[in-house]
Amino acid sequence: xxxxxxxxxxxxxxxxxxxxxxxxxxxxxxxxxxxxxxxxxxxxxxxxxxxxxxxxxxxxxxxxxxxxxxxxxxxxxxxxxxxxxxxxxxxxxxxxxxxxxxxxxxxxxxxxxxxxxxxxxxxxxxxxxxxxxxxxx
Amino acid sequence: xxxxxxxxxxxxxxxxxxxxxxxxxxxxxxxxxxxxxxxxxxxxxxxxxxxxxxxxxxxxxxxxxxxxxxxxxxxxxxxxxxxxxxxxxxxxxxxxxxxxxxxxxxxxxxxxxxxxxxxxxxxxxxxxxxxxxxxxxxxxxxxxxxxxxxxxxxxxxxxxxxxxxxxxxxxxxxxxxxxxxxxxxxxxxxxxxxxxxxxxxxxxxxxxxxxxxxxxxxxxxxxxxxxxxxxxxxxxxxxxxxxxxxxxxxxxxxxxxxxxxxxxxxxxxxxxxxxxxxxxxxxxxxxxxxxxxxxxxxxxxxxxxxxxxxxxxxxxxxxxxxxxxxxxxxxxxxxxxxxxxxxxxxxxxxxxxxxxxxxxxxxxxxxxxxxxxxxx
Numbered sequence: 001x002x003x004x005x006x007x008x009x010x011x012x013x014x015x016x017x018x019x020x021x022x023x024x025x026x027x028x029x030x031x032x033x034x035x036x037x038x039x040x041x042x043x044x045x046x047x048x049x050x051x052x053x054x055x056x057x058x059x060x061x062x063x064x065x066x067x068x069x070x071x072x073x074x075x076x077x078x079x080x081x082x083x084x085x086x087x088x089x090x091x092x093x094x095x096x097x098x099x100x101x102x103x104x105x106x107x108x109x110x111x112x113x114x115x116x117x118x119x120x121x122x123x124x125x126x127x128x129x130x131x132x133x134x135x136x137x
Numbered sequence: 138x139x140x141x142x143x144x145x146x147x148x149x150x151x152x153x154x155x156x157x158x159x160x161x162x163x164x165x166x167x168x169x170x171x172x173x174x175x176x177x178x179x180x181x182x183x184x185x186x187x188x189x190x191x192x193x194x195x196x197x198x199x200x201x202x203x204x205x206x207x208x209x210x211x212x213x214x215x216x217x218x219x220x221x222x223x224x225x226x227x228x229x230x231x232x233x234x235x236x237x238x239x240x241x242x243x244x245x246x247x248x249x250x251x252x253x254x255x256x257x258x259x260x261x262x263x264x265x266x267x268x269x270x271x272x273x274x275x276x277x278x279x280x281x282x283x284x285x286x287x288x289x290x291x292x293x294x295x296x297x298x299x300x301x302x303x304x305x306x307x308x309x310x311x312x313x314x315x316x317x318x319x320x321x322x323x324x325x326x327x328x329x330x331x332x333x334x335x336x337x338x339x340x341x342x343x344x345x346x347x348x349x350x351x352x353x354x355x356x357x358x359x360x361x362x363x364x365x366x367x368x369x370x371x372x373x374x375x376x377x378x379x380x381x382x383x384x385x386x387x388x389x390x391x392x393x394x395x396x397x398x399x400x401x402x403x404x405x406x407x408x409x410x411x412x413x414x415x416x417x418x419x420x421x422x423x424x425x426x427x428x429x430x431x432x433x434x435x436x437x438x439x440x441x442x443x444x445x446x447x448x449x450x451x452x453x454x455x456x457x458x459x460x461x462x463x464x465x466x467x468x469x470x471x472x473x474x475x476x477x478x479x480x481x482x483x484x485x486x487x488x489x490x491x492x493x494x495x496x497x498x499x500x501x502x503x504x505x506x507x508x509x510x511x512x513x
Contacts, residue, residue: 008266013261019257026356027497027498030356031243034240037351097485114233
């Protein structure tokens with residue numbers, strides 16, 4: 001059996017419509033829920049601002065992003081900084097991130113996307129506002 | 138002398154037929170794409186090598202082939218047919234995924250839902266072409282552009298199609314730089330591609346910790362059949378974000394996912410034995426897979442344009458193309474197409490938000506399709 005007849009016989013139209021509706025409803029409910037997270041958390045934290053929440057709830061030493069209080073993580077970041085600085089030295093500052101990732105991949109560095117994300121979060125690489133990045137001195 | 142001729146008649150050179158030679162060429166091509174072109178090497182290299190291993194001719198009954206019940210490859214293949222490897226891959230993916238961009242702008246999640254349209258359109262197309270419902274559902278999920286999800290659903294609904302479905306899904310994931318950019322450019326104007334996205338707000342640690350818990354409950358209550366994928370995915374993410382299990386998260390996103398990827402790729406590749414793989418059905422699966430992937434990309438872009446009709450602050454419609462769950466390939470393509478128009482336009486983090494919602498969306502779709510097929 002082929003064509004529209006096959007679709008109707010196997011209940012294809014109903015499955016497609018119901019499927020689209022269910023997946024949309026699911027993700028709409030999820031996105032609406034997470035859109036309220038920061039508002040609910042702000043209420044629970046007595047009206048503190050988002051950024052205050054972020055700092056209060058991140059790490060005890062008040063630093064943003066990576067758990068710098070964790071000595072292993074501190075060591076990892078320091079090591080990553082050293083390796084990526086070597087790579088970025090060849091490009092010069094300021095450098096575009098895709099170029100840094102490309103060079104890092106060529107140099108065989110481990111998971112460059114994730115490491116650069118950690119460096120950005122830790123504020124070790126900062127944007128220059130024009131689409132390029134440089135090392136925070 | 139007789140012994141020598143008997144030995145010769147048992148060698149691969151003597152037993153080879155043209156279908157195995159074709160598959161060995163295909164496997165070598167995958168290895169070339171993975172190594173020389175660097176197209177998804179972590180996937181194409183194990184699969185390509187698996188295709189070579191699976192298509193070495195052998196004497197049936199020796200317990201060597203992947204479809205022979207007492208072979209080593211068959212035991213390894215159990216991880217595919219049982220859905221074990223895809224679940225483990227999802228655990229690692231969860232431990233790698235950073236949801237902060239999605240939490241900062243939850244509305245981008247809708248693009249992840251829109252890109253799943255390709256799945257349901259392909260379901261209809263496959264039914265129209267005469268595939269049985271379970272086969273049609275297994276082919277349709279290729280539109281989600283998620284290899285592990287495709288393999289998981291196919292293992293549950295149409296295990297005889299795992300080889301072609303997996304190869305199609307991973308091939309199209311590897312060919313993202315070829316398939317997606319023309320569709321993105323075709324469906325958007327230059328002005329639209331130039332739209333810059335506002336900087337994302339800072340997301341607190343608490344939000345990141347609560348998200349996987351809330352998401353697993355919401356998604357799995359809606360589509361319980363997606364528990365093996367989404368349960369593991371959000372568990373991996375919780376390990377990463379909770380702050381007290383960094384060692385477990387580190388293992389999940391390195392050793393565990395790498396082991397599962399190697400075994401998954403190798404056994405899926407080995408399952409593509411020429412005599413069972415080279416059939417008209419496989420050709421149909423490849424064509425439908427390409428249609429599914431293209432429609433998924435297009436529907437995401439078109440939905441972003443529709444959203445722009447109602448939004449005060451316009452979003453760059455290219456982001457819709459990242460609604461498929463090929464992480465991070467499609468996000469990177471969106472970023473590159475945006476940068477081709479404006480080198481200072483940084484879309485990567487926004488595209489990652491759509492990409493990660495695409496992973497959730499396609500896993501929900503797999504759960505929905507599985508539930509539908511159980512009812513049938």
